[in-house]
Amino acid sequence: MNGNNLVEELKNAxxxxxxxxxxxxxxxxxxxxxxxxxxxxxxxxxxISRVGEAFANGEVFLPDLVxxxxxxxxxxxxLEKEIVRIGVKRSRVGKVVLGTVAGDLHDIGKTxxxxxxxxxxxxxxxxxxxxSAEDFIETIKRENPDILGMSSLLxxxxxxxxxxxxxxxxxxxxxxxxxxxxxGAVTERFAxxxxxxxxxxxxELGVRVIKNLLGLE
Amino acid sequence: xxxxxxxxxxxxxxQARNPDKxxxxxxxxxxxxxxxxxxxxxLDSQERLEATVEDCARLVRLCDALPMVHTLCQPxxxxxxxxxxxxxxxxxxxxxxxxxxxxxxxxxGGSSRxxxxxxxxxxxxxxxxxxxxxxxxxxxxxAQGILDYAxxxxxLLILSGPSKGATGPGTMAGTLVLQNAEILGxxxxxxxxxxxxxxxxxxxxxxxxxRYGTMASGAIDxxxxxxxxxxxxxxYGMPSGVFFPMTDAKTPDPQAAYEKHLQTLLCAxxxxxxxxxxxxxxxxxxxxxxQMVIDNxxxxxxxxxxxxxxxxxxxxxxxxxxxxxxxxGNFLKTEHTRQHWQEEYILPEVSVREGYDxxxxxxxxxxxxxxxxxxxxxxxxxxxxxxxxxxxxELANILRTAENELVLETRRSx
Numbered sequence: 277m278n279g280n281n282l283v284e285e286l287k288n289a290x291x292x293x294x295x296x297x298x299x300x301x302x303x304x305x306x307x308x309x310x311x312x313x314x315x316x317x318x319x320x321x322x323x324i325s326r327v328g329e330a331f332a333n334g335e336v337f338l339p340d341l342v343x344x345x346x347x348x349x350x351x352x353x354x355l356e357k358e359i360v361r362i363g364v365k366r367s368r369v370g371k372v373v374l375g376t377v378a379g380d381l382h383d384i385g386k387t388x389x390x391x392x393x394x395x396x397x398x399x400x401x402x403x404x405x406x407x408s409a410e411d412f413i414e415t416i417k418r419e420n421p422d423i424l425g426m427s428s429l430l431x432x433x434x435x436x437x438x439x440x441x442x443x444x445x446x447x448x449x450x451x452x453x454x455x456x457x458x459x460g461a462v463t464e465r466f467a468x469x470x471x472x473x474x475x476x477x478x479x480e481l482g483v484r485v486i487k488n489l490l491g492l493e
Numbered sequence: 494x495x496x497x498x499x500x501x502x503x504x505x506x507x508q509a510r511n512p513d514k515x516x517x518x519x520x521x522x523x524x525x526x527x528x529x530x531x532x533x534x535x536l537d538s539q540e541r542l543e544a545t546v547e548d549c550a551r552l553v554r555l556c557d558a559l560p561m562v563h564t565l566c567q568p569x570x571x572x573x574x575x576x577x578x579x580x581x582x583x584x585x586x587x588x589x590x591x592x593x594x595x596x597x598x599x600x601x602g603g604s605s606r607x608x609x610x611x612x613x614x615x616x617x618x619x620x621x622x623x624x625x626x627x628x629x630x631x632x633x634x635x636a637q638g639i640l641d642y643a644x645x646x647x648x649l650l651i652l653s654g655p656s657k658g659a660t661g662p663g664t665m666a667g668t669l670v671l672q673n674a675e676i677l678g679x680x681x682x683x684x685x686x687x688x689x690x691x692x693x694x695x696x697x698x699x700x701x702x703x704r705y706g707t708m709a710s711g712a713i714d715x716x717x718x719x720x721x722x723x724x725x726x727x728x729y730g731m732p733s734g735v736f737f738p739m740t741d742a743k744t745p746d747p748q749a750a751y752e753k754h755l756q757t758l759l760c761a762x763x764x765x766x767x768x769x770x771x772x773x774x775x776x777x778x779x780x781x782x783x784q785m786v787i788d789n790x791x792x793x794x795x796x797x798x799x800x801x802x803x804x805x806x807x808x809x810x811x812x813x814x815x816x817x818x819x820x821x822g823n824f825l826k827t828e829h830t831r832q833h834w835q836e837e838y839i840l841p842e843v844s845v846r847e848g849y850d851x852x853x854x855x856x857x858x859x860x861x862x863x864x865x866x867x868x869x870x871x872x873x874x875x876x877x878x879x880x881x882x883x884x885x886x887e888l889a890n891i892l893r894t895a896e897n898e899l900v901l902e903t904r905r906s907x
Contacts, residue, residue, distance in 0.1 A: 337703035339658065379602065379634075381626040384659045388706040431531075431570055432602030435577045460531060460777075461571070463543065479706050 290323025293343025298351035328395030375403035377436035505691025519732030528773030530780030561792035600638020614887035627655035648691030651679035694726035697736035710739035710776035711752030716759035734767030
């Protein structure tokens with residue numbers, strides 16, 4: 277099979293949301309010594325943007341988008357290793373660290389933000405839920421992201437957003453990263469009050485704010 | 494688990510400080526409760542507002558004034574003039590100060606510890622609300638809430654609401670299986686904390702809208718799953734509740750009406766004991782006093798549905814029909830009509846029933862404008878049965894202690 281076919285199949289695996297197939301294809305890409313950056317750009321990334329576009333047009337739905345993103349994640353882990361090994365670079369739109377603050381277990385809204393960003397080509401590090409200020413800061417030091425996105429659904433944990441921003445300043449990192457907050461318990465007024473750079477009440481607005489902050493829209 | 498379920502009483506009381514307002518959950522009676530919002534909807538502009546303590550008090554007084562609000566869930570979950578650490582405690586204190594009806598408790602961020610002191614000071618019980626995090630986690634503050642409420646002899650509601658397709662399986666049956674496991678998990682902890690404590694089996698499963706990632710709280714699936722919730726609660730011999738009817742409509746409009754009231758009717762016909770149709774809009778985003786007044790009227794209609802048609806000699810009126818008929822006889826002039834018509838008809842307060850010309854002459858106002866007027870009048874003029882001064886002072890002390898501990902000390906130490 278020639279390289280173009282494999283890359284095309286990789287793209288289709290992402291569109292159809294088939295992680296196991298995509299991982300097997302990524303391994304074959306490496307085996308056949310096809311350029312991993314090409315496979316990443318014209319396979320995975322082309323696939324996810326197709327799905328992202330179809331989602332925006334209302335042709336496919338969240339389960340399709342999320343499975344496509346999961347597929348891309350699984351296959352890109354394989355390709356990334358090879359890209360690093362042969363020492364080349366792939367294009368990057370921006371890097372975002374996401375998490376729900378300490379004391380709050382609400383996951384879904386933040387996960388959708390992450391998936392949408394991923395489909396727009398962002399590198400997304402989703403730390404999960406119940407994340408302490410220390411964990412956020414450690415990740416920012418290690419990953420050097422453009423954006424820190426934090427979520428709080430509960431009114432009682434909203435204050436944690438402010439604690440993280442204060443801790444960032446104390447660690448001398450406040451200027452290094454833009455902070456975007458959202459979630460059910462966060463109002464625009466509160467976001468301003470605690471010194472966040474952006475506020476998105478829901479996933480769609482959150483993504484728009486992040487693109488604006490990075491000058492992408 | 495079987496031991497825990499067998500320990501749950503089929504019925505239990507929720508004692509109010511005014512004994513007339515005490516509920517008996519699990520029996521023949523269905524109760525309606527108010528529904529919370531993060532913000533509230535202005536009466537004139539129908540825009541979202543953040544509530545102050547004074548706004549919250551006026552919203553509670555409206556709940557107190559409306560007869561179909563049998564019990565309260567806090568009208569708002571957020572106050573703009575109090576620190577976030579204690580805003581929920583201020584909301585609960587404002588409820589206790591402005592109504593002698595019972596209120597639902599919360600356990601977010603440790604609020605249960607303070608609320609049990611407040612209800613003791615005001616001489617009543619609260620229905621301790623415990624929220625499970627789907628799938629399959631009892632968060633630590635909620636577990637603490639179970640211990641706090643059960644330990645102080647306040648009955649509990651264990652509330653599980655997987656989102657169909659997101660935090661629960663994509664099917665109604667699967668979502669109900671998960672909801673059931675979560676409610677029973679909380680019930681086991683409650684019965685271990687205090688064997689025999691009253692526990693309400695409560696659901697709020699909603700599908701996710703796969704276009705926007707929002708909880709489709711007004712979907713008809715919510716009402717259908719309520720029927721399943723009622724059947725499961727009956728199977729276990731526990732009183733049942735639902736944390737809805739809800740709607741995704743942002744203002745009191747036709748969507749709000751059909752979504753909420755289809756769900757309300759399904760819940761009532763299924764025999765759910767504790768239903769929350771009053772005042773909610775925008776899936777917990779907003780509490781609307783205008784919508785409250787409309788919902789109050791619908792709850793009366795639903796009550797009427799449950800009463801059905803009373804059939805006996807007197808009401809069959811066969812002799813009367815023989816006597817009055819044929820035309821030009823009529824029944825308006827009979828004593829029988831005067832005696833019975835009100836038993837079987839609700840005089841609506843806000844629905845439009847007058848003829849076109851009369852409606853036109855009185856300003857052509859639709860139900861939303863009429864409901865807003867009623868809400869404004871009641872919020873401004875209704876005077877609740879006041880909390881005794883001693884209890885009021887104790888609430889103030891509890892709030893002060895909580896503020897010292899949760900706000901001042903936390904902010905002093907890093």
